[in-house]
Amino acid sequence: MNGLDRVIHVRGVTKTFGKGDAAVHALKGVDFDARGGELLMIVGPSGCGKTTLLSVIAGTLGFDSGEVEVFGHSLHTMSQKQLTAFRAGHIGFIFQSFNLIPTLSVLENVTVPLLINGVGLKEAEDRARAMLEKVNIGKRGDERPTNLSGGQQQRVAIARALIHEPRLIICDEPTSALDKDTGQRVMELLSSVARGPGRCVIVVTHDNRIFNFADRMTEMDDGRVQRVHENPSKSMAGH
Amino acid sequence: MYRLGLKMLFADRAKYIMLLSGMAFAALLMTQQGGVFVGIIEWTKGNLKNMRAPIWVVDPKVEQVNEVKPMRDTDVSRVRSIPGVAWAVPMYWGILQARLVDGTFKPIQLVGLDNATMVGRPTKMIEGRVEDLRIPNAVIIDDLTVKRLSVGRAKPLGMGDTFEMNDKEARIVGICQTEKSFFGYPYIFSTYEQALQFAPRTRKMLSYILASPAEGWTADQAAQQIREKTGLGAYTEEAFGESTVKWFFKNTGIPISFMTTIILGFIVGVAVAGQTFYSFILENLRHFGALKAMGASDGLITRMVLLQAFTVGIIGYGIGLGLSVFIGWKFIQMGQPPFALPYQLPLGSFVAVLLICTFASLLGIRQVRKLEPAVVFRG
Structure with missing residues (x-):
């Protein structure tokens, strides 16, 4: 791997939940890299540590030892306040259960990352409308998320994750709550709008129906990365 | 973000109405009962208001104006x-x-x-x-x-x-x-x-x-x-008024009974508003977690929660005070029971409502602040 390509660099990360007999060693010295411009999937059985690794990379979970560097920022040296600011500016999130706020409209949900970053309401709404158009849901901006189908809600979540143009998109089981066709369409959309040079998309999934969207796969088991391999059905040159 | 925080509050109609009712009831109880209490205390000084004189001389054993020991x-x-x-x-x-x-x-x-x-x-x-x-x-x-x-x-x-x-x-x-x-x-x-x-x-x-x-x-x-x-006993008009009020505080159950009602109003307010607001926060905990994951600081979320609590408190206080004034106005029209609303009373009840809001939001804020943003990845 070319060092210049490497945008995420994880070395020897360990994370244990609980103490004594109840201790669960979720990460046991994980080494992991991601390149700019790629859609990388972390796969593995339930409880293998993939969501924990994702949380560590996203800066939402502290770790016991090791080093994590994301786009040149060393997360292991940052304070909580710096981590919060880092997440606000550099990371977009797509969650398994969408995590849209049901009491806000679709448009308002999409504006949230911009408002957190201090963008004015008018500009945030204009940009949110444009982003909703981009994910083909522009006409539903004034509706409540609960009035939308699962696929449409995930489109809103994608719009929210991209609105502030983050460099890292973190997706946690983005298709597990969707049927096969909807999941495929969501991944197509994610591949087309989220990927870009200088940006990295990391998807944690156990849904093998969407493996074909990955540029590379990182297989985890028992708190360790077991194997990293290129997706044979895709070529990085095609991006 | 604060506007969205308020929308989150207003959109949850059932909780919002419950919170408003709790706050309004507490404000009503504290202000209205306080008003009747102040009214009674003012009534005890009725003689002093109806027969004006700079100095009142009475039997040395007399402590209040409604008591007479002939001289x-x-x-x-x-x-x-x-x-x-x-x-x-x-x-x-x-x-x-x-x-x-x-x-x-x-x-x-x-x-x-x-x-x-x-x-x-x-x-x-x-x-x-x-x-x-x-x-x-x-x-x-x-x-x-x-x-x-x-x-x-x-x-x-x-x-x-x-x-x-x-x-x-x-x-x-x-x-x-x-x-x-x-x-x-x-x-x-x-x-x-x-x-x-x-x-x-x-x-x-x-x-x-x-x-x-x-x-x-x-x-x-x-x-x-x-x-x-x-x-002999001799008081200025003002001192005789104060002595009369003190006598009623010391020798009758009126202040204790009204204070009990006022404290109950406060406790009911804390209990209803605290419980409802806490459950509102718990129901939205996942969303607060998502906001934290997306980079909302603890300070921002704390301010959002405080704004929600104080908004509902101030609106509830307004409703409660309005009802108190209306009931008091009706009392005055009917001639009884007594009612008076010096500015200290609505001010005191406003401070009490702010305290209720603070108590109500503190529990929720504690939950939100100790929430790890990674919670949003847990299914």
């Missing part, structure tokens, strides 16, 4: 002789029975004013002249007397009409307006000599001596001189 008539002269006293006049005050035309009796408060000076005269005359009290058997009645003693009459009592007190005829020469008093009985004014005729005879009849400080003396200094030189 000797010669005490008036003793007070007049004190340096620092410009003048001193006798006053009679007692509760008598007035006879209605249907033969029933109603209690009234009879006030006997000094014949010469009419010190302690009614402060607001509606009809007639105070000086006409010098006519034999003359009385001035207040508007409440008109209402109470007109029962069974073809037309309300008016100028020139007569009624009986202690089997003696009283003729109305004036109608005045008075402040309500603690006993709630109407006031009837006559001269001191006339009052002694109306009232049942006892060995001592002098209820109060009303006095004024001489030039160059304050009322406080003159009252102190009277106390020292005569051994």
Whole structure:
């Protein structure tokens, strides 16, 4: 791997939940890299540590030892306040259960990352409308998320994750709550709008129906990365 | 973000209404009961408001204005002789029975004013002249007397009409307006000599001596001189009011009973608002977690939660205060129960509502602050 390509660099990360007999060693010295411009999937059985690794990379979970560097920022040296600011500016999130706020409209949900970053309401709404158009849901901006189908809600979540143009998109089981066709369409959309040079998309999934969207796969088991391999059905040159 | 925080609150109608009701009820209970309490306390000072004088001289054992231990008539002269006293006049005050035309009796408060000076005269005359009290058997009645003693009459009592007190005829020469008093009985004014005729005879009849400080003396200094030189009790008007209020605090269950209600209002407010707001926060915990994951700081979320709590508190307070004022206005129209709303009361209840909001939000804020943003990845 070319060092210049490497945008995420994880070395020897360990994370244990609980103490004594109840201790669960979720990460046991994980080494992991991601390149700019790629859609990388972390796969593995339930409880293998993939969501924990994702949380560590996203800066939402502290770790016991090791080093994590994301786009040149060393997360292991940052304070909580710096981590919060880092997440606000550099990371977009797509969650398994969408995590849209049901009491806000679709448009308002999409504006949230911009408002957190201090963008004015008018500009945030204009940009949110444009982003909703981009994910083909522009006409539903004034509706409540609960009035939308699962696929449409995930489109809103994608719009929210991209609105502030983050460099890292973190997706946690983005298709597990969707049927096969909807999941495929969501991944197509994610591949087309989220990927870009200088940006990295990391998807944690156990849904093998969407493996074909990955540029590379990182297989985890028992708190360790077991194997990293290129997706044979895709070529990085095609991006 | 704050606008979105408020939308989150308003959109959850059931919780919002529950929160508003809790806050409004607490504010209503605290303000309305406080208003009735202040009203009662004001009523205890009714005599002081209706018979104005700079210094009140009473038996040394008397602590409040609604209590009378008659003094000797010669005490008036003793007070007049004190340096620092410009003048001193006798006053009679007692509760008598007035006879209605249907033969029933109603209690009234009879006030006997000094014949010469009419010190302690009614402060607001509606009809007639105070000086006409010098006519034999003359009385001035207040508007409440008109209402109470007109029962069974073809037309309300008016100028020139007569009624009986202690089997003696009283003729109305004036109608005045008075402040309500603690006993709630109407006031009837006559001269001191006339009052002694109306009232049942006892060995001592002098209820109060009303006095004024001489030039160059304050009322406080003159009252102190009277106390020292005569051994009688002497108060300035203000001090007698304070002493009266203190007496009611010390010797009646009124303050404790009202304070209990007011504290209950506060506790109910804390319980209802606290529980509802906490459950609102718990229901939205996942969304707060998502906001934290997306980079919302603890400070931002704390401010959002506080804004939600204080918004609902201030709106609820407004509703509660509005209801209190409406109920108080109705009370005043009906004449009872007493009600008064000095600015300290709504201010105090506002501070209490802010405290309720703070308590209610603190629990929720604690939950939100200790929430790890990674919670959003857990299914």
